[in-house]
Amino acid sequence: MTPQDTLRQRTLRTLRALDQRRFGRRALAAATLCAGAAALSLAAMPSFAQGTPPINGVVPTTPSPPPPPPTSGPDYGDAADQNAALGLYLQRSFDAIDTNRDGRIDRNEWAAYQRSQLQARRATFERYFKAADKDGDGYLSxxxxxASEPFLYQHFDEIDAxxxxxxxxxxIRSFFRRYYHEREQADAATTKP
Structure with a gap:
């Protein structure tokens, strides 16, 4: 190797090292610039968005509503809660009918339950009727x-046989028997396969 080749190789190595240093400095400057821009953009964001993680790469700019407070007990909003409520209702109904607690409902228990339900409905009807009958004559004008029963007023001419x-x-009892019978028939006609 000639001294010129050696000098040339040293010069090329020196230039490469300088290029690498320059590239390193440039990369460092670019990284610093990007970090500074990121810090500035974070500082410009509202405080509620800084702690919120990005959703699909987008940082939310409006505050999200607070979560609803926890409720005590089921809210019956989903099918599992509704099924649980239905099961509880059926169990309570069965227990109310099964008076001798043998786990079966016989004819006598069913008949007694039906009589008690009918008596309760009649008592409720009488209570509402007396409350609506302001003059106490035994009739509703x-x-x-x-004033007290908008549904009856709406169907007054139809009820007044x-x-x-x-x-x-x-x-009124006769009207409601017909009314519910007609509704049952209409429901049955729409639900038949």
Whole structure:
């Protein structure tokens, strides 16, 4: 090797080292610039968004609503809760009917339950009727129905079978028997396969 070749190789090595240093400095400057820009953009963001992780690469700019407070007990909003509530209702109903607690419902228990339910419905009807009958004559006039029972007022002419301008308890019961029977028939007609 000639001294010129040696000098040339040393020069090339020196230039490569300088290039590498320059590249390193450039890379360091670029990384510093990017880090500074990132720090500035984070500082410019609202405080609630700084702690929120990005969603699909996007940092939210509006505050998310706080989570709802925990509730005590089931909310019956999903199928499992609804099934649990239905199971509880059926168990309580079965226990109310099965008076001798043998795990079976016989005819006598069923008949007694039906009588008690009918008596409860009649008592409720009588209580509402007496509350609506302001003058105590045993009938509901059009004004009494309008003031206390909007559904009866809406169907007053249909309920008043003898067209005497007042509703007797028998007329109201008869109307509701027909009304619910017609609804059952309509439901059965729409649900038949």
């Amino acid at each position: 059009r004004q009494e129905a309008a 003898n067209h005497d301008g007042k509703l007797s308890p028998a007329e």
